Amino acid sequence: MGSVTTKKHQNGLDYVEVSTDLCQARIFLQGAQIDQFTPTGKAPLLWVSAADDYQVGNGIRGGIPVCWPWFGMSGNGGFPQHGFARTRLWSLDSINMHDEIVDLIFSLKLTEQDRQYWPHDTEVKVLFTLSDTLSVSIVNKNNANYPVSLTQALHTYLPINDIHQLSATGFDGSKYIEFGEGPYQQPNDKVNFDKETDRVYTDLSPVQHLHTPTGIIEVSRENSQSAVLWNPWIEKSTRLSRFKADDYLTMVCLEAANVLDDKVTLSPGETHTLTTHIRWV
Template sequence: MGSVTTNKHANGLEYVDVNTPLCKARIFMQGAQIDFFEPVGQKPLLWVSSADDYSPGNGIRGGIPVCWPWFGMNENPDFPQHGFARTRIWALESVKMRNQIVDLKFTLNISEEDRLFWPHDTDVELLFTLSDRLSVSLVNTNRSDYDVSLTQALHTYFPINDIHQLHASGFEGAKYIEFGQGPFTQENDKVEFTRETDRVYTELGNVQELHTPDGVIEVSRENSKSAVLWNPWIDKSARLSRFNSDDYLTMVCLEAANVLEDKVVLAPNESHTLTTHIRWKA
């Protein structure tokens, strides 16, 4: 049937271990961040830098950090980049097992300190469904008596073996902004990597694929018309914390998002669910 247990990393971070006939996974309470997911009989679907030391207070450089309640830099430059959710301790609210599939729900209690960044009355949950594929859902509910807007992303790091042999597909016709320039129109379906890539796509279809030497990873999204495609390449890799200078060769990020004109605007008592589904297609 499988097991779900809680453990503690050598550096003190608590995590949940999932072991079933369909998959193995690990999710940290800090950030509700999954850093490992491996379908049985297949290769892992998530990447983490070997330079990361899993120290409390730092988001893990890999897996799926949760960027919430804003993506990128805030209008206030003193606020943390990509929000505060990825460095806070979430609560594991429920665990359910059904036909070897595991469902987990995490919730984030917004502290008085965090209300300096986010003074709104909102509920936020992160839902995981673990089987031979991975589904992650970020759920927002507005409990305020006024509209609330936010941007967000599920910042997924994928293992791709060799960046020179990777191409991504499913982008034709979409718009993107890169390095503050654009919007540009993606003229063809294929994206290859020969330099730093940091594209914020909008008007994007629901399914993209990463064609790697180890197979094809399918990445699909729900309630999202935007996504981020990122590889830091050589120069930026040297500047990143908890990141080896050659890590860019073996990873790429393809992030389900609600950014730019795809931002979330919630009326009072309205909810929104951003979901990403990840699997080995071939």
């Protein structure tokens, strides 16, 4: 039989621990952020920096931070990068276990502080489905009587052993913007890494693969035509908080997103769900 229990990290953060015949997982209420997911008999599917200290008020440097209700900088001075959801305390609304598959739903109640950044009457939830595959969804509903637009991403950190031996496939026919320039046409299906990579892909097919020395990770998306591919490489690694100088060697981010022309615009009463699925092939 599986179990779902609530525990407290030594630094005070509450989390949910999931243990079933199919997987082991851990999800923090701060940010509704999953930092551990390991299918039974296989290697972990998420990466976290050993430099992260799991402090209240900081998003974890790894796992899947939830970037909402904007990705990157908002354009408004003083607004937090990647939104405010990843540092807020979420509520665990429901737990459902069936055939060793666990569904958990977290919701975020906006505070007066949040409404300084986001005055719109919207609902946001994060749904986790945990089996031998990790599925994560951001669910938005517009309760306002006017259209509301937002950008968002599931900022997924993935373990890849050695960045020099990584190849990412599934990019044929797409375009990307990098360091504010572009769009550039993707020249072929494959991406290799020999420098800082920070690409926002558009017109992207729904499935990509990361070919690592120890196996292939499949990352797929629903209701998303855009994704972010990121590795900070050498110089930027020394400037990042809660990140070791050599961490770039063992991680890459491939993030399901709704950004740029793929932003979400919700009519009154409309709902949108962004989903990513991650598994070992």
